[in-house]
Amino acid sequence: AAPAAAAGLLAPLAWRQAHLYRDVRTFYRLTLQENPNAWMADVNLGLIELNAHREAEASALFAAAIRIYPGSAEARNSYGTTLVDAGRFDEAYAQYQAALRIDPDFPAAYSNLGVLYAKTGRADEAEEAFRHALRINPSFPEALLGLGNMRFARGDLEGAMERYRSALRINPAYGAAHQNLGYALRAAGREAEARAEFGAAARLGVRP
Numbered sequence: 001a002a003p004a005a006a007a008g009l010l011a012p013l014a015w016r017q018a019h020l021y022r023d024v025r026t027f028y029r030l031t032l033q034e035n036p037n038a039w040m041a042d043v044n045l046g047l048i049e050l051n052a053h054r055e056a057e058a059s060a061l062f063a064a065a066i067r068i069y070p071g072s073a074e075a076r077n078s079y080g081t082t083l084v085d086a087g088r089f090d091e092a093y094a095q096y097q098a099a100l101r102i103d104p105d106f107p108a109a110y111s112n113l114g115v116l117y118a119k120t121g122r123a124d125e126a127e128e129a130f131r132h133a134l135r136i137n138p139s140f141p142e143a144l145l146g147l148g149n150m151r152f153a154r155g156d157l158e159g160a161m162e163r164y165r166s167a168l169r170i171n172p173a174y175g176a177a178h179q180n181l182g183y184a185l186r187a188a189g190r191e192a193e194a195r196a197e198f199g200a201a202a203r204l205g206v207r208p
Contacts, residue, residue: 025046039068043075050078055085073103077112084116092116107133111143126150141167143175152184160184175206
């Protein structure tokens, strides 16, 4: 009888907790309310906000995580991404360099550094950064996407498509790779194939 009674008392509490933590965003927000120094919750919530295209909210969360724990390579790398989106390239570069001092084998930081170089007209350095990411992790689709973009910018459509397809073999649900493959196919005059890739990207939430 005692275990049954205990279960009866705990059931409403369990329901209440499930209701409070109805989604991951709510869970991390409640975690931060209870423990404002939980820097990993800042990082994880920031990634959620970044994926939802709420860059300002994400940036504030990553900055908060860095203030609490400056040694987080993930927080610095992710903060750098939001700074690039805001056009604050020098600050983003500093964050990527800090991330790589903390973790010299962090492929995402090299790949994001490649994006920064590409945006600022440093094509050779961008390509080397993407290649460095792939030397660390040959199955890193974001770096393959970056290399594909560099090939596309140089007019090498076949080289671009090869890299986009390599990224998709690693991650078939990579919407940006479907979209950019569509652009390359369209530029090559292969409109039907391009439309199929744009359709795949749209189903994954990416619009041309």
